[in-house]
Amino acid sequence: MGKTAKKTSSPYAGRIAARSHFRTLRLDTPFQPRIDALMKQNDWYSWAGYRAPASLWDEELEYFAIRSTAALFDISPMVKYLIQGPDSEAYLDRVTLRDVTRLRPGRVQYTAWCDDEGHVLDDGTLFRLTEDAFRLCCQERHLPWLLDSAIGYDVSIVEETEEIAGLALQGPTSFAVLREADFDGVEHLKVFDLAGFEHQGGTVTISRTGFTGDLGYELFVPANLALSLWDRLMEAGQARGIRAIGYTALNRARLEAGLIVANADFSTAEHALRPDRVRMPDEIGLGFMVDAKKGHFNGRRAIMAARDGKKLRHVLVGIEIEGNIPAEHAIVYHGKKKEVGLVSAAGWSPLAKRNIAIASLVRPYGHTVNDDLWVEIYAMRELKYERLMKRARIVPRPFIKLDRRTANPPADF
Amino acid sequence: MTSSEAAAPQASRWNAKSDVIVIGGGHNGLVCAALLARSGRKVLVLEAAVEAGGGARTEEFAPGFRVSSVAHILNRLHPDVVKELSLEAHGLKLEPATHISSVSLSTDDDPLVLTGAYGEGLLGASDKEAAAWKDLRAQLFRYAGILKPFLSRRPPDLGGRMSMAETFALGQTALALKKLGKEDMRDFLRVILMNVADLLDEQLTDNRLKGLLAFDAVLGSHLGPRSPTSLLGLYYRLAGEIGGRAGAQTVPAGGMGAVTAAIVASAEKAGVVLRTDAAVRRIVVENGRAAGVVLESGEEISGSLVVSAADPSTTFLELVGPRELNTGFVRKVGNIRKNGDAAKLHLALDRPPQFAGIDTTGLRGRLVIAPSTDHVERAFNPSKYGEFSPEPVMEITLPSLADPSLAPSGACVLSAVVQYAPYRLREGWDAGKPKFLKAIMNILERYAPGIGKTVRHAELLTPRDIERRYRMPGGHWHHGELQADQMLMSRPVFGAEGYATPIDGLYLCGAGSHPGGGVSGAPGLNAARRIIALER
Ligand SMILES: Cc1cc2nc3c(=O)[nH]c(=O)nc-3n(C[C@H](O)[C@H](O)[C@H](O)COP(=O)(O)OP(=O)(O)OC[C@H]3O[C@@H](n4cnc5c(N)ncnc54)[C@H](O)[C@@H]3O)c2cc1C
Numbered sequence: 001m002g003k004t005a006k007k008t009s010s011p012y013a014g015r016i017a018a019r020s021h022f023r024t025l026r027l028d029t030p031f032q033p034r035i036d037a038l039m040k041q042n043d044w045y046s047w048a049g050y051r052a053p054a055s056l057w058d059e060e061l062e063y064f065a066i067r068s069t070a071a072l073f074d075i076s077p078m079v080k081y082l083i084q085g086p087d088s089e090a091y092l093d094r095v096t097l098r099d100v101t102r103l104r105p106g107r108v109q110y111t112a113w114c115d116d117e118g119h120v121l122d123d124g125t126l127f128r129l130t131e132d133a134f135r136l137c138c139q140e141r142h143l144p145w146l147l148d149s150a151i152g153y154d155v156s157i158v159e160e161t162e163e164i165a166g167l168a169l170q171g172p173t174s175f176a177v178l179r180e181a182d183f184d185g186v187e188h189l190k191v192f193d194l195a196g197f198e199h200q201g202g203t204v205t206i207s208r209t210g211f212t213g214d215l216g217y218e219l220f221v222p223a224n225l226a227l228s229l230w231d232r233l234m235e236a237g238q239a240r241g242i243r244a245i246g247y248t249a250l251n252r253a254r255l256e257a258g259l260i261v262a263n264a265d266f267s268t269a270e271h272a273l274r275p276d277r278v279r280m281p282d283e284i285g286l287g288f289m290v291d292a293k294k295g296h297f298n299g300r301r302a303i304m305a306a307r308d309g310k311k312l313r314h315v316l317v318g319i320e321i322e323g324n325i326p327a328e329h330a331i332v333y334h335g336k337k338k339e340v341g342l343v344s345a346a347g348w349s350p351l352a353k354r355n356i357a358i359a360s361l362v363r364p365y366g367h368t369v370n371d372d373l374w375v376e377i378y379a380m381r382e383l384k385y386e387r388l389m390k391r392a393r394i395v396p397r398p399f400i401k402l403d404r405r406t407a408n409p410p411a412d413f
Numbered sequence: 414m415t416s417s418e419a420a421a422p423q424a425s426r427w428n429a430k431s432d433v434i435v436i437g438g439g440h441n442g443l444v445c446a447a448l449l450a451r452s453g454r455k456v457l458v459l460e461a462a463v464e465a466g467g468g469a470r471t472e473e474f475a476p477g478f479r480v481s482s483v484a485h486i487l488n489r490l491h492p493d494v495v496k497e498l499s500l501e502a503h504g505l506k507l508e509p510a511t512h513i514s515s516v517s518l519s520t521d522d523d524p525l526v527l528t529g530a531y532g533e534g535l536l537g538a539s540d541k542e543a544a545a546w547k548d549l550r551a552q553l554f555r556y557a558g559i560l561k562p563f564l565s566r567r568p569p570d571l572g573g574r575m576s577m578a579e580t581f582a583l584g585q586t587a588l589a590l591k592k593l594g595k596e597d598m599r600d601f602l603r604v605i606l607m608n609v610a611d612l613l614d615e616q617l618t619d620n621r622l623k624g625l626l627a628f629d630a631v632l633g634s635h636l637g638p639r640s641p642t643s644l645l646g647l648y649y650r651l652a653g654e655i656g657g658r659a660g661a662q663t664v665p666a667g668g669m670g671a672v673t674a675a676i677v678a679s680a681e682k683a684g685v686v687l688r689t690d691a692a693v694r695r696i697v698v699e700n701g702r703a704a705g706v707v708l709e710s711g712e713e714i715s716g717s718l719v720v721s722a723a724d725p726s727t728t729f730l731e732l733v734g735p736r737e738l739n740t741g742f743v744r745k746v747g748n749i750r751k752n753g754d755a756a757k758l759h760l761a762l763d764r765p766p767q768f769a770g771i772d773t774t775g776l777r778g779r780l781v782i783a784p785s786t787d788h789v790e791r792a793f794n795p796s797k798y799g800e801f802s803p804e805p806v807m808e809i810t811l812p813s814l815a816d817p818s819l820a821p822s823g824a825c826v827l828s829a830v831v832q833y834a835p836y837r838l839r840e841g842w843d844a845g846k847p848k849f850l851k852a853i854m855n856i857l858e859r860y861a862p863g864i865g866k867t868v869r870h871a872e873l874l875t876p877r878d879i880e881r882r883y884r885m886p887g888g889h890w891h892h893g894e895l896q897a898d899q900m901l902m903s904r905p906v907f908g909a910e911g912y913a914t915p916i917d918g919l920y921l922c923g924a925g926s927h928p929g930g931g932v933s934g935a936p937g938l939n940a941a942r943r944i945i946a947l948e949r
């Protein structure tokens with residue numbers, strides 16, 4: 001460009017400015033000073049461009065913090081949108097699969113949304129903060145899609161990923177930690193409830209949600225209140241075994257809970273390059289979200305046509321594998337010969353005491369043909385692969401079911 | 414509604430449930446309506462204006478002066494439309510005696526005349542140029558002929574949902590390509606996406622001839638002759654025929670309204686009910702299916718099928734509304750380029766103008782002021798930046814010479830399509846219009862000295878005026894640019910390319926659909942055929 005080149009003003013300048021995250025190669029979250037102080041392993045990974053801990057001190061013990069005491073996990077890298085305005089309910093009803101008119105203020109919905117072809121763009125959680133305000137949390141960035149979906153609606157959409165910090169507090173003592181931290185009234189929260197609580201003159205939104213299948217909460221605050229919130233929880237949790245954890249531990253817990261992760265267990269429509277990699281909700285176990293009784297929503301026609309025409313090609317299932325060797329990314333066979341799918345997540349479940357996995361299969365396998373399934377595991381043993389053919393059985397998800405997750409009132413310790 | 418109402422007299426039939434509601438009584442809507450009525454359906458056409466015809470009307474613009482108010486030259490009315498609607502029996506005259514020549518004017522030289530059907534004869538050129546033109550003309554028609562079958566049927570379906578007959582027709586195109594012979598075939602593929610200027614420079618030398626061809630290639634589009642793919646516009650033009658003669662053109666007696674009148678007569682004979690002054694505000698969608706319309710007046714009319722001849726952007730974004738559509742589709746529709754560049758000038762003159770070197774038969778032809786390719790390109794340049802051409806190019810007809818009923822005795826009507834007049838004029842058309850009129854009149858004065866003094870009344874319709882008056886968005890000739898990316902299965906956008914739309918029971922049938930605009934009836938014809946095939 002010449003010296004005289006002016007900054008051009010494009011009609012998309014606003015959108016581009018609203019998504020400047022990519023200009024920093026590795027972003028820090030508002031909790032970084034606290035996490036850095038606890039990081040003993042230097043085991044980082046990139047979560048949507050953020051420097052996030054895979055493990056802080058011992059992934060095994062971090063996992064047991066989730067299941068035995070209380071685990072604190074930074075979820076700030078989750079992408080967040082604030083959706084407000086008189087048409088926000090109608091707007092989200094058109095964008096997402098579930099019936100948003102039945103989501104009351106103070107409640108949370110696990111949901112997903114699709115493109116025109118009915119292929120899943122992402123899954124996430126939708127928080128109804130008030131009658132006219134929602135927060136949508138998800139794995140991928142969607143601002144252009146959400147803005148273009150807003151044509152014809154009186155609604156405003158603001159990306160608030162950087163502005164809002166988030167923490168997941170999960171585990172059997174998590175309620176006790178919050179009570180000890182003086183969040184009065186938190187005992188009234190049932191699963192998928194949310195409420196606002198006072199913190200340092202601001203508001204922290206606490207919901208009884210999580211990604212572990214355990215008793216747990218998620219907390220959202222403006223970034224400037226992040227560190228004081230962390231300190232408040234850590235202090236209150238001292239006597240109740242609170243521990244900061246990394247993703248490796250969380251990933252094991254979510255597998256036990258049978259929960260899927262976008263772009264790990266399925267490719268989102270905007271990431272998939274190959275035409276057969278995209279997935280409809282029914283192909284990744286999210287068919288239950290599709291509300292055929294409500295009005296138009298994105299992808300409706302295609303989803304219904306695929307159902308009617310029996311054109312669904314894949315299915316996502318939970319499987320149990322004999323033995324105890326993790327089958328991560330193993331190929332699934334029928335009759336030991338015919339390749340019928342792939343394992344996307346796998347591991348030994350300490351809680352279920354079973355070797356479990358999530359796999360995507362090509363129908364009819366995993367759908368109507370469920371016998372004679374095998375996984376092929378290549379286990380590296382001192383520079384030699386041991387090839388193991390292990391029997392796999394389709395089992396329901398979640399792999400574990402903890403009464404404490406939903407118990408009311410939540411258990412105190 | 415009960416079935417006994419169907420037998421009620423015409424006036425009260427409006428409120429009864431129709432089989433088909435057609436939105437927009439432009440020529441395409443009417444053609445589609447007529448064909449659907451002839452297939453045994455009860456059809457109601459709702460037209461917003463006080464009169465049918467859309468861009469194909471004849472209106473009084475000054476006391477005693479009438480003119481084809483938008484389209485003025487008929488050069489592509491589809492033969493199947495003429496035949497299936499028996500338009501000649503309804504008064505339309507298309508025989509060769511009514512055909513007119515094209516005249517390329519120049520201030521440096523005598524006029525050049527293309528006689529017969531698009532220059533079967535060439536008057537005023539050197540023998541060498543005439544021979545070169547003969548070869549080029551033959552080649553242009555050969556290649557346009559390959560594309561022609563694509564225009565009279567729905568675009569090829571890449572999803573493999575074509576009937577035997579359609580696949581056969583496509584096969585015939587492939588066969589036509591094969592029959593071309595290896596060398597012609599190679600050349601066809603070489604030139605198809607070329608710009609018209611380069612092709613003309615390869616084969617011709619006469620600026621008047623090149624200017625006229627360049628003008629015809631870019632007429633009605635936002636392209637200059639040197640813009641890539643501009644040659645496609647010329648093929649589109651030459652794929653048209655009149656009276657069985659490819660490339661022929663006529664100025665219908667009574668103006669373009671006479672074409673509409675013949676179509677209306679045929680439609681009404683087939684049982685179509687035409688209701689004017691009935692603007693549709695909304696298409697009612699129930700459970701993903703079109704169920705009827707609501708008029709501006711608030712009146713609701715139900716119907717089993719709704720066919721929209723209004724442009725695609727209006728149809729989807731305003732009449733249906735984004736809420737019933739998918740985001741990606743709304744995005745695509747919102748991206749349709751549809752800002753027009755063509756203005757229309759109507760002059761009421763005391764007497765016929767005098768163009769140097771043109772006799773009385775010449776005056777009845779189409780007079781084109783586009784003296785060279787460069788001239789057309791220079792006229793285009795400012796429009797890229799939101800400015801009108803200070804030296805615009807234009808095509809002029811004097812329809813009252815052949816049809817004196819259009820003007821008071823001895824007086825004369827001048828009708829001209831003028832480019833380039835960008836829809837989004839930077840200074841705004843309120844300020845720009847008088848200046849643009851002055852620029853046009855300066856040029857006319859140059860070619861027909863003294864014309865200015867004989868003007869009793871001048872009416873200039875900018876694209877903005879055309880949009881307001883005729884509900885053509887952007888004032889666009891084709892209801893959306895007709896360029897490679899907005900053609901065939903991408904017209905108007907993928908997802909609505911086969912006349913069917915994402916809304917069950919809602920179809921498109923206007924110029925915004927394949928093959929495109931011009932008074933052809935082709936979109937209306939194709940849509941009707943598609944509806945008859947799909948909705949049994
Ligand atoms: C300046 C200019 C010059 C042209 N010159 C020529 C020419 O010489 N030769 C040629 O062949 N072509 C010419 N064209 C192109 C030609 O006019 C159009 O392509 C043609 O008119 C399109 O026909 P249509 O029936 O598809 O749409 P239209 O003619 O636009 O008709 C659509 C109809 O729908 C109606 N309508 C729209 N919305 C609603 C609603 N909500 N409710 C009810 N009714 C509605 C409109 O009032 C209109 O009557 C010219 C175009 C322009 C702009």
